[in-house]
Amino acid sequence: MKLYENGAYLINGVExxxxxxxxxxxxxxKTGSAPDKEAAKKGTMAYGILTSHNISGNDKDLQIKFDKMTSHDITFVGIIQTARASGMEKFPLPYVLTNCHNSLCAVGGTINEDDHVFGLTAAQKYGGIYVPPHQxxxxxxxxxxxxxxxxxxLGSDSHTRxxxxxxxxxxxxxxxLAKQLCGRTYDIKMPQVVAIYxxxxxxxxxxxxxxxxxIIGAVFKNGYVKNKVMEFVGPGISNLSTDFRIGIDVMTTETTCLSSIWRTDENTKDWFETHKRPEEYKELNPxxxxxxxxxxxxxxxEIKPMIxxxxxxSMxxxxxxxxxxxxxxxxxxEERAKISFxxxxKYSLQDKIVDGKLYTEQGLIxxxxxxxxxxxxxxADILKGKFIGNDKFTLSVYPASTPIYMEIIKNGAAATLLETGAILKTAFCGPCFGAGDTPANNALSLRHATRNFPNREGSKVQNGQIASVALMDARSIAATAANKGFLTSAETYEGDFNQYKYFFDSTIYENRVYDSHGVAHPEVELVEGPNIKPWPAMTALTDDVMLKVVSEIHDPVTTTDELIPSGETxxxxxxxxGLAEFALSRKDPNYVPNAKEVQKVEHARQAGTSPLEDAGFKAAYETVxxxxxxVDPMKTAIGSTIYAVKPGDGSAREQAASCQKVLGGWANIAHEYATKRYRSNLINWGMMPFLYEGDDKELPFAxxxxxxxxxxxxxxxDKDEVIKAYAVKADGTMTEFDVKLGDLTDAERDIIMAGCLINYYRG
Known part of the structure; x- marks a missing residue:
C-alpha cells in the first residue's frame, strides 16, 4: 500500500x-493537451455529486440539501424533539426511523419500547418511514x-456510508439532521478528494x-484522509463484488474521512436489479x-488476512x-491500554497464550x-462439517436484515451454522456498541463489526471489569471457530468458496414497515413515554464568559464512547x-459532580444571586x-469546560456534546478535533470548539x-482569528493565552451566540 506525498491526475480511470x-x-x-488542475478537480465523482446537491451558488462554500435521511432508536427521539422545538411541522424529505440499537428492550423498564412507539407515531404524524425492531x-x-x-x-450514525x-x-x-428537517442546509467547504486506487x-x-x-492502519494515525472524501477508483474494483465493496466502504468511517464514493459498474447494476430497484442505478466514473x-x-x-x-x-x-x-x-x-486506563x-492478554497459540473466548459476525x-x-463454507467445541469459545451470527436471514434459511446456510454450535440472532447493532453478547471479564472477543474501542464490548473499568475486542473478517473468524477458538487465518482453509446467488425478498418489509410515502397525518398524537423529555432551556452567550476546567484528558485521542458511554446507557x-448523568463516567467519574457544582452557581446567577457568593468564583473574579x-459577574455566563488533546473520534452521537451542554458546558479546549461531526455537535449545542496550539504538557490552566x-x-x-483567554489560578495569578475557533460559517457563529441550535431557530 502506497500513500502519495502529492496529488495526482487520474487518466481514463486507470493511469x-x-x-x-x-x-x-x-x-x-497521455491526453493530448496540457493539464488544467482546477478543471481536473471538477472531474471527480465526488465533485459532481456534491455540486448537484449544492444550493449556495458557488462550489467553494457548499450548502447541501440531502435526498434522504435515516436515524436509529438512540438518536431519532432527540432529533425530532429538537426539530419540533425549532418549528418543524412535517418531514420535508424521506426520513427513515430504524430500531436496531435498543431493540432488546432489556434495560430501564419500558423506556426502550416507549422510544419505538414514539418513532412509529412520529413517522405517522410527520410523514416518515418506520422500521420495527429486529427487521x-x-x-x-x-x-x-x-x-x-x-x-x-444524511444519517445520525457515524457509519452512514x-x-x-x-x-x-x-x-x-x-x-x-434537525437542520434538514427545518428546511436548512448542511454547510461545508468543498472537501478535498483522495483517490483510493x-x-x-x-x-x-x-x-x-x-x-x-x-487501509485504516495506513491512514488513521497520519490523518491522510481526515474530513476528506475517499473516492474508490482503479481496475481492481472490477474484481470485487458489490457486497465486498460494501464491507470495505462501511469501515471508511474509521479513517475519519467525511464520506466515500465508488465507481459503479455492471456488478452494481446487478445488485440494484436483485434488490428490485433497477431505476436507482447509473454508471459513475471520474x-x-x-x-x-x-x-x-x-x-x-498483497492484502493478507488482518486483525x-x-x-x-487502526491497530x-x-x-x-x-x-x-x-x-x-x-x-x-497492554502498553497502549495503560494510556487509556x-x-x-490491571490489564493483560498474556494468559491468552495457550500452547504457543492465541486463544479467544468469543466470535461475532x-x-x-x-x-x-x-x-x-x-x-458457512469454512465451518461446514466442523464443531466449535464445548469450552469457553462461542460464536454468534447476526444477519444484517431479515431478508438476508430469510435467504440463509432458504438456502440451508442457517442449518449449516447451527450444526457447528453457532447461534443465529436477529438484526441488531448491540455487539458493536456494547449492548449485546458482552464477553466475560478478561475475555478476548473477535468481531466482524465496526469498532473495538474500550467500553464497546461492555467493560466498566470503574467496576474492575475489562474485556477486549479485536476486529477480523468473518472468514478468519470462521476459521478460528473451526479451530475451536485458536486464532486462525482464513488462508489456511483448503476447501472451496462456493458462489451463491442471492434472492432478495422484500415481502417482510412490505408487510411490516410503515411507509407514509411522504404524507403527514398531523392528527396523530405523539406517544411519549415517561422517559422522553424535552431539551432544557438554554441561555444565549453573554459578552464575556467565565469557565471552570472540570476535566483534563491527555490521551492522544478521546472517543465519543469515553465522552458518553454506549451500551446500556x-x-x-x-x-x-438523565443521560447526562453518565457523561465521561467511564473516563472521568468526577466530571459530572464537578460540572454540576459549576452549573449550580450559574443557575443561582440567573435567579439573581451573585457568583461572588461562591468562594471559588469570588476568588477568581477578584483576580480578573x-x-x-x-466586568459584571451578574452579566457574565458561567460554565464548565473540558480539556482534551483530540476529542471526538468515533460515533456521531450528538450526546457526546449535548450532555456537556445540559450540565452547563460552554466550551471544549483541544489541540484538534478528531472528527468534523463531533465539532459540529459542539457548535449545534452552542459550545465553543476552542483550539489551543501550545504544548500539551505545559498548559496555562489545569x-x-x-x-x-x-x-x-x-x-x-467579528470573526476574530485569535481570541484572548486568561487562566485564573487559585494563587491569584492570571496567565494570558490564545485560543482559536477555526473556520465557522456565519450560521455557526450565530448558533453559538444564540446558545444552541434550538434558540437560533426560535429567533
Whole structure:
C-alpha cells in the first residue's frame, strides 16, 4: 500500500500521474493537451455529486440539501424533539426511523419500547418511514431500500456510508439532521478528494474487513484522509463484488474521512436489479482527466488476512504476524491500554497464550459490517462439517436484515451454522456498541463489526471489569471457530468458496414497515413515554464568559464512547438530563459532580444571586477584576469546560456534546478535533470548539482552574482569528493565552451566540 506525498491526475480511470511538479508533459502525452488542475478537480465523482446537491451558488462554500435521511432508536427521539422545538411541522424529505440499537428492550423498564412507539407515531404524524425492531440494522435497510447512484443521504450514525452503491452518505450528529428537517442546509467547504486506487484481486480467504483494516492502519494515525472524501477508483474494483465493496466502504468511517464514493459498474447494476430497484442505478466514473488531492494505492493481491488489535481499528496487524510474534504484539496492546486506563485496572492478554497459540473466548459476525450475505455464506463454507467445541469459545451470527436471514434459511446456510454450535440472532447493532453478547471479564472477543474501542464490548473499568475486542473478517473468524477458538487465518482453509446467488425478498418489509410515502397525518398524537423529555432551556452567550476546567484528558485521542458511554446507557438517550448523568463516567467519574457544582452557581446567577457568593468564583473574579474592573459577574455566563488533546473520534452521537451542554458546558479546549461531526455537535449545542496550539504538557490552566474569556461574543461576531483567554489560578495569578475557533460559517457563529441550535431557530 502506497500513500502519495502529492496529488495526482487520474487518466481514463486507470493511469496515475503524480503531481510532483512539472507533470504537464507527462499528462499531455497521455491526453493530448496540457493539464488544467482546477478543471481536473471538477472531474471527480465526488465533485459532481456534491455540486448537484449544492444550493449556495458557488462550489467553494457548499450548502447541501440531502435526498434522504435515516436515524436509529438512540438518536431519532432527540432529533425530532429538537426539530419540533425549532418549528418543524412535517418531514420535508424521506426520513427513515430504524430500531436496531435498543431493540432488546432489556434495560430501564419500558423506556426502550416507549422510544419505538414514539418513532412509529412520529413517522405517522410527520410523514416518515418506520422500521420495527429486529427487521434490519440501519445501514442495511438504507442499502436495500434507500441508496441510489448519484444520491446523497444524511444519517445520525457515524457509519452512514453507501459509497459502494454510488451514494455519497454522511454520518453526523442530530443537529445536522434537525437542520434538514427545518428546511436548512448542511454547510461545508468543498472537501478535498483522495483517490483510493485499487489494482489486483483479493487472494483466497481475504475478505472486505481485511482490506478495510489495512487501509485504516495506513491512514488513521497520519490523518491522510481526515474530513476528506475517499473516492474508490482503479481496475481492481472490477474484481470485487458489490457486497465486498460494501464491507470495505462501511469501515471508511474509521479513517475519519467525511464520506466515500465508488465507481459503479455492471456488478452494481446487478445488485440494484436483485434488490428490485433497477431505476436507482447509473454508471459513475471520474472524468477522463480527474485530479485528486492525494492517492492511496492498493494492490489487492498483497492484502493478507488482518486483525485490528485492542483498542482501535487502526491497530492493524496481519494474523500471521500476530501468531508469529504473540508475546510482543500482546505486550504492545497492554502498553497502549495503560494510556487509556492508567492504573485503574490491571490489564493483560498474556494468559491468552495457550500452547504457543492465541486463544479467544468469543466470535461475532454482526451488523452493518459483518452481517452481509456473502460474509455469512463464506463463514458457512469454512465451518461446514466442523464443531466449535464445548469450552469457553462461542460464536454468534447476526444477519444484517431479515431478508438476508430469510435467504440463509432458504438456502440451508442457517442449518449449516447451527450444526457447528453457532447461534443465529436477529438484526441488531448491540455487539458493536456494547449492548449485546458482552464477553466475560478478561475475555478476548473477535468481531466482524465496526469498532473495538474500550467500553464497546461492555467493560466498566470503574467496576474492575475489562474485556477486549479485536476486529477480523468473518472468514478468519470462521476459521478460528473451526479451530475451536485458536486464532486462525482464513488462508489456511483448503476447501472451496462456493458462489451463491442471492434472492432478495422484500415481502417482510412490505408487510411490516410503515411507509407514509411522504404524507403527514398531523392528527396523530405523539406517544411519549415517561422517559422522553424535552431539551432544557438554554441561555444565549453573554459578552464575556467565565469557565471552570472540570476535566483534563491527555490521551492522544478521546472517543465519543469515553465522552458518553454506549451500551446500556443508550436506554436513557431520550432523557437529556438523565443521560447526562453518565457523561465521561467511564473516563472521568468526577466530571459530572464537578460540572454540576459549576452549573449550580450559574443557575443561582440567573435567579439573581451573585457568583461572588461562591468562594471559588469570588476568588477568581477578584483576580480578573484587577485587570478587567468593568466586568459584571451578574452579566457574565458561567460554565464548565473540558480539556482534551483530540476529542471526538468515533460515533456521531450528538450526546457526546449535548450532555456537556445540559450540565452547563460552554466550551471544549483541544489541540484538534478528531472528527468534523463531533465539532459540529459542539457548535449545534452552542459550545465553543476552542483550539489551543501550545504544548500539551505545559498548559496555562489545569483541572480546577478558571478560564476567563472577555469579549468573546464580539470576537465571534467579528470573526476574530485569535481570541484572548486568561487562566485564573487559585494563587491569584492570571496567565494570558490564545485560543482559536477555526473556520465557522456565519450560521455557526450565530448558533453559538444564540446558545444552541434550538434558540437560533426560535429567533
Amino acid at each position: 496515475l500521474v503524480e503531481d510532483t511538479g512539472d507533470v504537464a508533459q507527462a499528462v499531455a502525452a 434490519a440494522v440501519i445501514h442495511q435497510y438504507a442499502r436495500e431500500m434507500l441508496a441510489g447512484c448519484g444520491k446523497m443521504i 453507501y459509497g459502494a452503491l454510488g451514494t455519497m452518505a454522511v454520518g453526523e450528529g442530530g443537529g445536522e 485499487m489494482t489486483g484481486k483479493p487472494r483466497k480467504g481475504v475478505g472486505p474487513q481485511d482490506v478495510a483494516i489495512a 472524468a477522463p482527466v480527474a485530479y485528486y488531492d492525494g492517492v492511496v494505492e492498493i494492490n489487492l493481491d 485490528a488489535m485492542p483498542f482501535h481499528p 492493524a496487524y496481519t494474523i500471521d504476524d500476530v501468531n508469529a510474534n504473540l508475546k510482543d504484539v500482546l505486550h504492545e496492546c 492508567g492504573d485503574k485496572i 454482526a451488523g452493518c459490517a459483518g452481517g452481509g450475505f456473502e460474509n455469512i455464506m463464506a463463514a 443508550s436506554s436513557y438517550r431520550s432523557n437529556p438530563l 477584576m484587577k485587570q478587567f474592573p468593568e 483541572l480546577g482552574d478558571y478560564v476567563f474569556v472577555p469579549g468573546v461574543r464580539k470576537a465571534i461576531a
